[in-house]
Amino acid sequence: MPYLSQAERDYITEGVHSDLRADGRGRLDYRALVLETGIISQANGSARVRLGGGTDVLVGVKVEIDQVEPDAADIGKVVCNVECSPSASQQFEGHGADDLNNELTQALQRVLGGPQCGINFEKLCIIKGQQCWIVYIDAMILDYSGNVMDAIFIATKAALFNTRIPKTQIQDMGDGEFEFEVLDDVEDAERLEGVENVPVGVTLNKVWTVMTGSTKLNKEHATPLEELCTEAKLLIAVNKDGKVCGIQKGADGSIEPGLMSEMIQTAKRVGQSLIRQLDQSLHNEEAQVEEKRRNGEHVEKLGFFAVV
Incomplete structure (x- = not known):
């Protein structure tokens, strides 16, 4: 398990507060x-x-x-x-x-x-x-x-x-x-x-920034060092219609009711967007494979990787 100094922890949490994480992403940006x-x-x-x-x-x-x-x-x-x-x-x-x-x-x-x-x-x-x-x-x-x-x-x-x-x-x-x-x-x-109705999971992390005394949602996707700065996390399963199919809390910190509602609404919005992109990618890949088979071309699976 990696160890974080207080300076490293402050750097990560204040970056989250400023909506600029160490890898250049915003709080809600995907890798x-x-x-x-x-x-x-x-x-x-x-x-x-x-x-x-x-x-x-x-x-x-x-x-x-x-x-x-x-x-x-x-x-x-x-x-x-x-x-x-x-x-x-x-x-x-x-x-x-x-x-x-x-x-x-x-x-x-x-x-x-x-x-x-x-x-x-x-x-x-x-x-x-x-x-x-x-x-x-x-x-x-x-x-x-x-x-x-x-x-x-x-x-x-x-x-x-x-x-x-x-x-x-x-x-x-x-x-x-x-x-x-x-x-x-x-x-x-x-x-x-x-x-097509199978949900995806959206994990949101509660990060407390000491200097500003405020809570920020850190998502998507948290790195191992960011996870060390997380007080509480919430896994929310969301389907294509925005329906919540399951919730599971992680880490030891508490989540206030108001923040819980915000996390759920954020997960619904992000989850639906992710599913649309994922479905489009899967259908495109399937169409490409079927086209090759119709043309008598060899279909080779690399195993690592086709780009979404």
Whole structure:
């Protein structure tokens, strides 16, 4: 964990107050973001995202058939898992990494594991009361330079957009018995219904500037040194319609009700803008790939990276 002197802390916090951060961005400016989808051939969908400065996340999506839950006989489900590579940061080494993995996994699962995810869970059911599709989302943090949760949400949304589920044919055997067959033809695979409604995460940080005695919101995306100056942070999941799909507080400081409302409104505005840009990038990339395939050209995925 890096250590900050008081002079360094004052430099960062007063820069935030002046709306000029150390890397030249304003408080609400993004770092450059690059991504590519479809880079894991063994997965049903995948994406890799890097934020300028180093935070690097790889997400793979795998769909498998399993028994429905007894209390959810007509829907499928989403299961999330986040792992931090020990080489990504010193703070990911040792037993502390397990706690961080659990924290990040739970944050992602709370948003994507329920109806607020946006995906039509009923469409994931194959035979009511028997089988359904389970969507496994596995995220790996390859490199860390702050604001990792936002990067995970962006990469997950891109990977789900890239995901295709095989079609199934169901046969009625009579007496309430059914059988199904999974079609092998890749061209018949379908996109997840409702994937356009999957939210992104927007993290806002409360920074107290000592010299001016005021609070400022520091977003987007906080660097590791800026995170050390954060009293409290709020992760807000927002979908394309500006609906808040989940909120999670981090750090030890408090957030006043008025500031909380301001943070939520800021997240809604920033989140919708991010989704519009991300969707446009994903559709453009998909169109380019389809055009190459129609022309008989070889489609090569670099894995690192196509520019947004």
